[in-house]
Amino acid sequence: MAWKEQHKHNTRQKILRSAAKLFTKQGFDYVGINDVMKDAGLTRGAFYAHFNSKSELYAEAIIAAAIQTGDQLNPDNPKAPSLDQLVQFYLSMEHRQGKHFRCPLAFLATDITQRDDQVRDAYTSVFKGFLKHLTAHLQRRNGDIDRARIMQVAVMMIGGLAVSRALNDDELAKNLLTSCHKNLLDH
Amino acid sequence: MAWKEQHKHNTRQKILRSAAKLFTKQGFDYVGINDVMKDAGLTRGAFYAHFNSKSELYAEAIIAAAIQTGDQLNPDNPKAPSLDQLVQFYLSMEHRQGKHFRCPLAFLATDITQRDDQVRDAYTSVFKGFLKHLTAHLQRRNGDIDRARIMQVAVMMIGGLAVSRALNDDELAKNLLTSCHKNLLDH
DNA sequence: GTCTATAGAAAGATAGAC
DNA sequence: GTCTATCTTTCTATAGAC
Numbered sequence: 001m002a003w004k005e006q007h008k009h010n011t012r013q014k015i016l017r018s019a020a021k022l023f024t025k026q027g028f029d030y031v032g033i034n035d036v037m038k039d040a041g042l043t044r045g046a047f048y049a050h051f052n053s054k055s056e057l058y059a060e061a062i063i064a065a066a067i068q069t070g071d072q073l074n075p076d077n078p079k080a081p082s083l084d085q086l087v088q089f090y091l092s093m094e095h096r097q098g099k100h101f102r103c104p105l106a107f108l109a110t111d112i113t114q115r116d117d118q119v120r121d122a123y124t125s126v127f128k129g130f131l132k133h134l135t136a137h138l139q140r141r142n143g144d145i146d147r148a149r150i151m152q153v154a155v156m157m158i159g160g161l162a163v164s165r166a167l168n169d170d171e172l173a174k175n176l177l178t179s180c181h182k183n184l185l186d187h
Numbered sequence: 188m189a190w191k192e193q194h195k196h197n198t199r200q201k202i203l204r205s206a207a208k209l210f211t212k213q214g215f216d217y218v219g220i221n222d223v224m225k226d227a228g229l230t231r232g233a234f235y236a237h238f239n240s241k242s243e244l245y246a247e248a249i250i251a252a253a254i255q256t257g258d259q260l261n262p263d264n265p266k267a268p269s270l271d272q273l274v275q276f277y278l279s280m281e282h283r284q285g286k287h288f289r290c291p292l293a294f295l296a297t298d299i300t301q302r303d304d305q306v307r308d309a310y311t312s313v314f315k316g317f318l319k320h321l322t323a324h325l326q327r328r329n330g331d332i333d334r335a336r337i338m339q340v341a342v343m344m345i346g347g348l349a350v351s352r353a354l355n356d357d358e359l360a361k362n363l364l365t366s367c368h369k370n371l372l373d374h
Numbered sequence: 375g376t377c378t379a380t381a382g383a384a385a386g387a388t389a390g391a392c
Numbered sequence: 393g394t395c396t397a398t399c400t401t402t403c404t405a406t407a408g409a410c
Binding site: 375376377378379380381382383384385386387388389390391392 | 393394395396397398399400401402403404405406407408409410
């Protein structure tokens with residue numbers, strides 16, 4: 001019966017991939033369970049064989065979105081980009097548009113404040129992982145580093161991207177991203 | 188007939204005050220027109236005598252929320268707080284909780300990305316006003332100042348508050364706010 | 375301009391067949 | 393486990409009386 005469990009696991013992962021994709025694009029409220037299941041190639045009714053609620057799916061999707069990309073950011077991975085490359089992409093107009101990659105920390109920041117503890121714990125856990133990665137990167141480059149400075153870097157990246165996405169003015173958004181990038185290079 | 192128009196204007200302002208209060212607290216989706224009208228002491232049906240849609244209300248409420256508090260932040264107002272006082276409150280746990288005051292730039296940042304141009308224009312306009320206020324404050328203190336630095340300050344305030352609100356860990360949130368505050372003092 | 379009543383649509387969750 | 397069908401609730405927006 002192991003292959004049956006494997007199949008269930010695979011289906012669940014497929015649902016999670018679709019959920020991560022759609023939720024980071026549109027947030028919690030504008031994505032229906034129907035949309036997620038359709039994207040995964042299934043129908044509504046099958047959803048509750050895998051998850052207890054939409055909220056549970058959302059929490060797991062945030063983690064999944066972070067894991068999908070966290071590996072690429074891990075400085076122990078030899079294929080991981082340098083911190084400079086990471087920041088350059090993170091604060092790019094391409095990331096702002098979000099066609100290929102959408103960091104849940106920036107794309108869902110204020111969305112999270114309206115959700116239950118399960119979801120907020122997931123977000124908090126992803127943020128802590130982000131701090132860890134930043135710390136490893138910065139220590140490798142600069143030796144020991146102030147924890148306050150790490151948090152400032154995180155805010156400049158996440159906050160800069162989030163605000164730039166809210167602006168309906170591409171020129172201003174671009175200036176904003178460049179300004180944030182500059183701050184990180186100057187230190 | 189002038190008193191009638193005055194009455195309509197007053198009612199409209201009352202609706203806008205309620206909308207600003209509720210939308211900044213809960214975002215667009217979790218506030219119904221019914222909630223807003225009830226808070227304003229009216230019923231659903233009366234809404235469309237004042238606004239064409241929920242989206243239009245949202246856009247105007249963002250402006251209203253900014254105006255309500257923008258006067259206090261205007262450095263030409265002798266009762267306005269100093270920049271240090273402003274930053275200290277902005278990046279406080281009290282503001283994070285949002286009981287008495289909620290800056291729409293931080294509380295609604297990612298919410299805005301899902302809305303129409305009317306709403307996004309309103310947000311962008313408020314953000315530009317925020318930059319102007321910051322510029323005036325910083326010039327008064329430090330003389331001419333780099334535009335990039337002003338944007339960094341804005342991101343550190345808005346982004347720091349927004350991210351801290353998403354975290355389900357009060358200690359971490361407090362550290363984050365303090366770290367952002369420190370960055371602004373160091374320059 | 376404000377009210378009550380309601381139309382019409384969307385979405386979360388469940389039931390039961392296969 | 394997955395499907396179709398349905399229950400139930402919620403919400404925007406409109407209609408018509410006063």
